[in-house]
Amino acid sequence: MAQESRGPAEGDVPTTADASQASGTAKVSRGERMRTYLRLDRLDDVLEMLWAEGPQVRLLAGGTDLLVHGALQDAIVLDISRIDELRGMHQADERWLRIGACTTHAEIGSSRLISRLAHLLGQACRSVGSMQIRNLGTIGGNLANASPAADSVPALACLGAEVELASTNGRRRLPVLDFTTGPGQTVLRPDELVEAVWIPPQAGRRVGFFAKTGQRRGVCCSKVSVAFWARRMGDGSLWDVRIALGAVAPTVMRAREAENLLEGRRLVPGLIQQAAEACSAATSPISDIRSTADYRRKAAGAMLARGLFALHDDIESWLKRKKRRRRR
Numbered sequence: 001m002a003q004e005s006r007g008p009a010e011g012d013v014p015t016t017a018d019a020s021q022a023s024g025t026a027k028v029s030r031g032e033r034m035r036t037y038l039r040l041d042r043l044d045d046v047l048e049m050l051w052a053e054g055p056q057v058r059l060l061a062g063g064t065d066l067l068v069h070g071a072l073q074d075a076i077v078l079d080i081s082r083i084d085e086l087r088g089m090h091q092a093d094e095r096w097l098r099i100g101a102c103t104t105h106a107e108i109g110s111s112r113l114i115s116r117l118a119h120l121l122g123q124a125c126r127s128v129g130s131m132q133i134r135n136l137g138t139i140g141g142n143l144a145n146a147s148p149a150a151d152s153v154p155a156l157a158c159l160g161a162e163v164e165l166a167s168t169n170g171r172r173r174l175p176v177l178d179f180t181t182g183p184g185q186t187v188l189r190p191d192e193l194v195e196a197v198w199i200p201p202q203a204g205r206r207v208g209f210f211a212k213t214g215q216r217r218g219v220c221c222s223k224v225s226v227a228f229w230a231r232r233m234g235d236g237s238l239w240d241v242r243i244a245l246g247a248v249a250p251t252v253m254r255a256r257e258a259e260n261l262l263e264g265r266r267l268v269p270g271l272i273q274q275a276a277e278a279c280s281a282a283t284s285p286i287s288d289i290r291s292t293a294d295y296r297r298k299a300a301g302a303m304l305a306r307g308l309f310a311l312h313d314d315i316e317s318w319l320k321r322k323k324r325r326r327r328r
């Protein structure tokens with residue numbers, strides 16, 4: 001069932017909830033007026049609407065980016081936050097976990113399924129904004145907003161995630177790093193939306209970390225973020241090493257040279273330093289209101305090194321425990 005409105009009386013700033021019941025032209029931010037607010041409950045209806053009105057439609061999931069930055073002048077704001085097909089997480093089969101695009105950071109961060117099979121993503125989602133932002137902000141919105149600082153994306157890149165796009169013409173899936181083409185730019189066509197994110201389950205001896213730095217500890221966007229993921233073998237060596245960096249290039253990027261240095265090796269201090277230097281060298285950051293290019297470049301390497309030193313200590317004590325157990 002669709003709910004449509006023309007927004008509240010002039011001067012009021014409607015919330016997502018009250019905009020559906022009010023009348024008048026909705027004033028949403030900085031004096032802009034959205035033409036129409038519409039909430040649809042069925043995915044097929046949304047896809048029809050995108051097919052018919054695509055360029056004018058602004059999808060609203062949690063609204064934590066759209067209502068802050070969105071150009072809503074004369075837009076049809078289409079609320080997709082209550083569509084069942086876009087919500088929730090489950091293991092579809094042995095090869096894939098499915099997360100609906102409108103699943104919130106809070107839901108992902110507290111999910112047992114995610115903590116068991118994709119805990120790096122849970123860690124990244126728990127670092128987003130504040131509790132209020134995590135309760136509203138969605139993984140689909142984080143992707144579609146296409147910020148190089150989006151915190152879920154480095155984790156998704158390390159986990160080998162794919163993004164599923166839907167339109168009336170069907171579905172297509174692509175690797176998460178192919179979805180974003182630049183700051184605020186994606187491969188989404190006007191008639192498409194992000195339907196889901198697919199992640200290969202990561203059971204077994206996986207090790208990893210997500211780290212971010214910002215103006216302060218909470219409620220801030222990343223100046224730099226680093227995600228690391230690898231398979232730990234019985235001898236402590238690391239395989240399938242993946243390192244993804246946020247906010248140090250126009251899009252989230254992999255640090256391939258650093259990955260190659262670590263591939264198949266056991267962590268030792270000299271190697272960690274080399275990987276950190278390769279990581280810094282791979283970045284192409286800009287200076288903006290959040291930070292300088294120089295800081296970002298150095299921080300990327302330093303954050304990787306800090307995470308790897310902690311991992312080194314964990315692996316070494318795990319190996320010692322293993323050895324002791326064998327002697328008994």
Ligand SMILES: Cc1cc2nc3c(=O)[nH]c(=O)nc-3n(C[C@H](O)[C@H](O)[C@H](O)COP(=O)(O)OP(=O)(O)OC[C@H]3O[C@@H](n4cnc5c(N)ncnc54)[C@H](O)[C@@H]3O)c2cc1C
Pocket residue numbers: 058059060061062063064065066067068070101102127128129130133136137138139140141142143144145149150151152188192193194195219220221222
């Ligand atoms: C105070 C504050 C702190 C924040 N802190 C962080 C942080 O620490 N880390 C971080 O990564 N982000 C942060 N953000 C940004 C924001 O919360 C996230 O990017 C969030 O995931 C956006 O999701 P949303 O559902 O609110 O998106 P919305 O605002 O609803 O939408 C964002 C964009 O994506 C489009 N869109 C939404 N869903 C879909 C879909 N399914 N298909 C296609 N297009 C879609 C919308 O049309 C819009 O263009 C913060 C924001 C605020 C206001």
